[in-house]
Amino acid sequence: MLEVCNVTKVYNELWKKNIACKDVSFTVKEGEIASLLGLNGAGKSTILKIISGVLQPTSGDVFISGKSIVAYPIQAKKEIGVLYENAPLYSDMSVEEFLMFSIQMRGIQKREAIDICLNAIEVSELEEVKTKKICTLSKGFKQRVAFASCLAHDPRILILDEPTSNLDAIQLKAFYKRILQQDKTKAVLISTHNLELAQSICSKHILLNKGEVIIQGDMDELKEALTERLEGQEIPREKVLELAFDVFAGVSKSEFFKN
Numbered sequence: 001m002l003e004v005c006n007v008t009k010v011y012n013e014l015w016k017k018n019i020a021c022k023d024v025s026f027t028v029k030e031g032e033i034a035s036l037l038g039l040n041g042a043g044k045s046t047i048l049k050i051i052s053g054v055l056q057p058t059s060g061d062v063f064i065s066g067k068s069i070v071a072y073p074i075q076a077k078k079e080i081g082v083l084y085e086n087a088p089l090y091s092d093m094s095v096e097e098f099l100m101f102s103i104q105m106r107g108i109q110k111r112e113a114i115d116i117c118l119n120a121i122e123v124s125e126l127e128e129v130k131t132k133k134i135c136t137l138s139k140g141f142k143q144r145v146a147f148a149s150c151l152a153h154d155p156r157i158l159i160l161d162e163p164t165s166n167l168d169a170i171q172l173k174a175f176y177k178r179i180l181q182q183d184k185t186k187a188v189l190i191s192t193h194n195l196e197l198a199q200s201i202c203s204k205h206i207l208l209n210k211g212e213v214i215i216q217g218d219m220d221e222l223k224e225a226l227t228e229r230l231e232g233q234e235i236p237r238e239k240v241l242e243l244a245f246d247v248f249a250g251v252s253k254s255e256f257f258k259n
Helices: 044-051 073-077 095-104 110-123 139-151 169-180 195-201 219-229 237-249 253-258
Strands: 002-012 017-028 033-037 059-064 080-083 157-161 187-192 204-209 212-217
Touching: 002 044, 017 044, 017 059, 017 187, 017 204, 017 212, 033 044, 033 195, 044 059, 044 157, 044 187, 059 073, 080 139, 095 110, 095 139, 110 139, 139 169, 169 195, 187 195, 195 237, 204 237, 212 219, 212 237, 219 237, 237 253
Parallel strands: 033 187, 033 204, 080 157, 157 187
Antiparallel strands: 002 017, 002 059, 204 212
């Protein structure tokens, strides 16, 4: 399970303090696919960097399968697979070479790494391009390679940062399929400003605005909160996320299209 507990991050700039996120708390349980939703600049990337151990929080902590990312970063990171928006791929390597490199960088011996690599290639449907250099691949295949890399060590928690940016409709459908096929023992957190993506595949939603959680819950919980705020007004399910941002943060749907 992923537990984010009262996380705050403050950057000390020249003339003032910049609060990137403030008192953020949420959990993602095994078998859940949760969205971390917000406009660009809402604090999503900062929170993901803290979860993955790239940044230290100013206060608060994150627990990865019970391990503190602050106190035990090496142990905690072993439980995480991260797919960044601009995944760091070595373009002069073949798909096989890159995956083997990524796996062995985690301290896995070559014999075991070969089996893991072959499985990752099969699961991510990369057989037809496994010997090709990454620089020759389409954006969709590059995304599959990055996804295979973050899955290869069988992490219990997947962190996906804007995973569908630059994908076309066919590639997007394939991505949905890969996420929904994940083992139910994994907790998945998807950071995005794509409300349609969140609504399509996520079972829980954490809505961020200006570094703070404005509301969180599953669709039924969000709809109930909206109905109470709007005094019984009927709310179509497909409008819940956009209305939640509008009602609880004053953020209109049109602002998401600008991102």
